[in-house]
Amino acid sequence: MRRMLTACAVLILLGMATARSQAQAEPAARVVIETAPAAGAIVPDETLVTTRLRVLDAAGIPIPGARVALHVDTPPRAKVITTDFPFVEDTTLLELETVLPEGELSFQAVYPIRGTYTFRTRVVLPDGQTLEASPVLSLRENPDEVRNILVLLGLLFAFGLFSGFVIRLTGRPGAAAAAAIVALVLTGGTGWAHGPSGEGAPSQNEPVTVVREADGVRVTATASPDSAAVGRLTTVTVRATTAAGRPVAGNVSLDAIHLEDNVPIYSFDLPLEANGTARVALQLFDGTEHELRFALRTDDGRAVNLEVPLPVEGFAPPLSVKLRSLALLMVPVVVGLAVGFRAGRPFAARRRLSAVSVG
Amino acid sequence: MSRVTTTPNAVSRHAAGTLAWAQASVTFQVALVLVTAALVLWALFFSNYPLVHDTFHELRHSLYFVPCH
Numbered sequence: 001m002r003r004m005l006t007a008c009a010v011l012i013l014l015g016m017a018t019a020r021s022q023a024q025a026e027p028a029a030r031v032v033i034e035t036a037p038a039a040g041a042i043v044p045d046e047t048l049v050t051t052r053l054r055v056l057d058a059a060g061i062p063i064p065g066a067r068v069a070l071h072v073d074t075p076p077r078a079k080v081i082t083t084d085f086p087f088v089e090d091t092t093l094l095e096l097e098t099v100l101p102e103g104e105l106s107f108q109a110v111y112p113i114r115g116t117y118t119f120r121t122r123v124v125l126p127d128g129q130t131l132e133a134s135p136v137l138s139l140r141e142n143p144d145e146v147r148n149i150l151v152l153l154g155l156l157f158a159f160g161l162f163s164g165f166v167i168r169l170t171g172r173p174g175a176a177a178a179a180a181i182v183a184l185v186l187t188g189g190t191g192w193a194h195g196p197s198g199e200g201a202p203s204q205n206e207p208v209t210v211v212r213e214a215d216g217v218r219v220t221a222t223a224s225p226d227s228a229a230v231g232r233l234t235t236v237t238v239r240a241t242t243a244a245g246r247p248v249a250g251n252v253s254l255d256a257i258h259l260e261d262n263v264p265i266y267s268f269d270l271p272l273e274a275n276g277t278a279r280v281a282l283q284l285f286d287g288t289e290h291e292l293r294f295a296l297r298t299d300d301g302r303a304v305n306l307e308v309p310l311p312v313e314g315f316a317p318p319l320s321v322k323l324r325s326l327a328l329l330m331v332p333v334v335v336g337l338a339v340g341f342r343a344g345r346p347f348a349a350r351r352r353l354s355a356v357s358v359g
Numbered sequence: 360m361s362r363v364t365t366t367p368n369a370v371s372r373h374a375a376g377t378l379a380w381a382q383a384s385v386t387f388q389v390a391l392v393l394v395t396a397a398l399v400l401w402a403l404f405f406s407n408y409p410l411v412h413d414t415f416h417e418l419r420h421s422l423y424f425v426p427c428h
């Protein structure tokens with residue numbers, strides 16, 4: 001991963017903040033956030049991105065022992081043009097608070113949509129000073145999606161053009177009526193296919209807890225609430241103790257797996273706090289089955305793995321969002337129809353003329 | 360050479376009637392095309408009907424401004 005970061009060697013995000021210290025004129029510390037691959041090479045909802053946050057002193061050396069609270073906000077909602085995950089817009093993607101023993105934190109995440117993510121960071125330095133920064137990460141849409149929508153809009157324009165031309169020429173738009181009936185039948189159904197059904201406000205559920213004891217280490221993993229929902233954070237807590245209940249020191253890696261594709265969409269490696277816990281809140285943005293996989297390693301070499309199943313509730317987009325997108329798709333049909341109708345005029349006149357001369 | 364046998368009055372009356380019918384018919388047909396297009400697009404991209412939703416799931420996610428969930 002380190003190799004990948006240096007290979008890319010592109011600084012994407014540079015959030016700088018001055019430690020709040022009246023005595024000092026020089027910036028005492030700054031927060032730097034980098035991604036690999038670089039922002040331009042990230043495909044939303046596809047690329048597993050390594051994000052590295054570092055707390056550096058004025059000389060650019062990481063400050064060990066800093067404490068960071070990170071909130072990643074998803075891109076704001078656009079007025080007209082939606083993304084494919086409208087419920088993800090304008091929400092929080094992840095939240096975590098942890099100590100950085102070596103002054104840096106790396107995690108992996110799939111960023112679900114295009115737009116500008118804000119990394120609100122608050123760092124407490126070992127000497128008690130705090131600094132705040134809000135660097136941003138701007139992602140472009142998948143070029144394939146841009147191409148696809150242009151092709152679709154082109155096809156719709158062609159359909160409009162053809163219809164307009166035919167209407168002007170013959171006054172009969174073919175099998176339109178039959179198609180309308182078929183479409184009506186198809187839209188008649190209700191329900192939701194992808195993931196458990198849900199409409200409106202997400203339901204609140206009880207937390208789910210899985211406990212495993214091995215090698216004298218007892219690990220408790222909790223996901224709260226037990227059914228995650230698109231647009232909402234799921235808080236994941238892991239606690240490691242001895243059989244007697246004393247906290248153990250170590251690290252825990254957490255992977256959130258999208259089971260349908262069997263790929264991780266988040267991957268964290270966090271140190272356990274003094275009370276033996278690590279916590280992260282994350283948004284699972286696809287309404288389907290997921291699994292949280294924990295791998296705990298204690299400082300004295302013991303290891304415990306455990307899994308927590310986590311279904312994610314998806315929601316049909318709000319009607320207003322659907323209607324707006326439908327209106328956008330109808331624009332090329334209307335324009336094509338008008339152009340085709342105008343273009344058909346001379347042909348229609350010629351037809352009438354020949355009809356008169358024949359009659 | 361052909362001879363026109365109808366009176367000028369009858370011709371203009373007939374033409375006016377045809378024009379009115381054609382205009383009404385064109386409006387109806389344009390409306391029909393638009394409604395059909397809207398319904399097909401709705402069924403394809405915005406329907407909650409499980410079979411349709413799942414069939415076009417990937418397609419929906421691959422189109423810039425078509426929302427899925």
Ligand SMILES: [Zn+2]
Binds near residue numbers: 194416420427428
């Ligand atoms: Zn979807």
